Amino acid sequence: MIDLLSILSIFLIISSLSVFGIRNYKLATYAYSFQTFILVMIFLFLYKTYSADELGGWAIIAFFTKVLFVPAILLRLIKKLNVEHEDEPVLGFYVSPIVAIAFSLAIAMALYPIYLKFSLIKEHIPLIASITIFMIGIFGFVLRNSAIKQILAYCTFENGIHLSLALMAYNSPEIVELGILTDALFAVIITSIFATRFFKYFGSLDVSKATELKG
Numbered sequence: 001m002i003d004l005l006s007i008l009s010i011f012l013i014i015s016s017l018s019v020f021g022i023r024n025y026k027l028a029t030y031a032y033s034f035q036t037f038i039l040v041m042i043f044l045f046l047y048k049t050y051s052a053d054e055l056g057g058w059a060i061i062a063f064f065t066k067v068l069f070v071p072a073i074l075l076r077l078i079k080k081l082n083v084e085h086e087d088e089p090v091l092g093f094y095v096s097p098i099v100a101i102a103f104s105l106a107i108a109m110a111l112y113p114i115y116l117k118f119s120l121i122k123e124h125i126p127l128i129a130s131i132t133i134f135m136i137g138i139f140g141f142v143l144r145n146s147a148i149k150q151i152l153a154y155c156t157f158e159n160g161i162h163l164s165l166a167l168m169a170y171n172s173p174e175i176v177e178l179g180i181l182t183d184a185l186f187a188v189i190i191t192s193i194f195a196t197r198f199f200k201y202f203g204s205l206d207v208s209k210a211t212e213l214k215g
Helices: 004-021 025-050 053-081 092-117 124-143 147-169 174-202
Strands: none
Touching: 004 025, 004 092, 004 124, 004 147, 025 053, 025 147, 053 147, 053 174, 092 124, 092 147, 124 147, 147 174
16 A cells, blocks of 8 residues: 555656656746655655654755745746746657656666665655656756756756655764755756856757857
């Protein structure tokens, strides 16, 4: 019987694929916020089930930084640039999500037994989910040309790292957790600035147009 944690993990994968596949920037950003909210719920579930006090703090911090602040930054960027939809990605809008989820799940199934050996919390489906969404984020870099979608891809694979850490080493020093969250927040701020400058120069968010580096 599938328990609540497994259901949340499955929804985490589905929401990650939605972030990857949705063309509309605002909807993709909302999907990311929902994805991270599910991650927060998983942290709270693990906190209660395994008496992992650290994860309670992780959930609170992640809620404010990644459910609220990061989407707010991206929505502000989208409004500032007045863009709605991404340009045609590598392999097209329909094939690229299929490729991403197929290869991500295959890699996750191959690697999760190794992860399981080193995990403090030995939950199979959440471990598979953590690797899957990490790989979906990686494929987001490879298969999506939009600067905004690549920022969302970074946020997605960072969530995969965050979940892996929660399962494998939730008792890590707090500085590790703080580093992950601040890294994500400042990375989004910096890449948003780059995206703005890129859009002003090229009139597009399609990073494939940047074929030359000029000093």
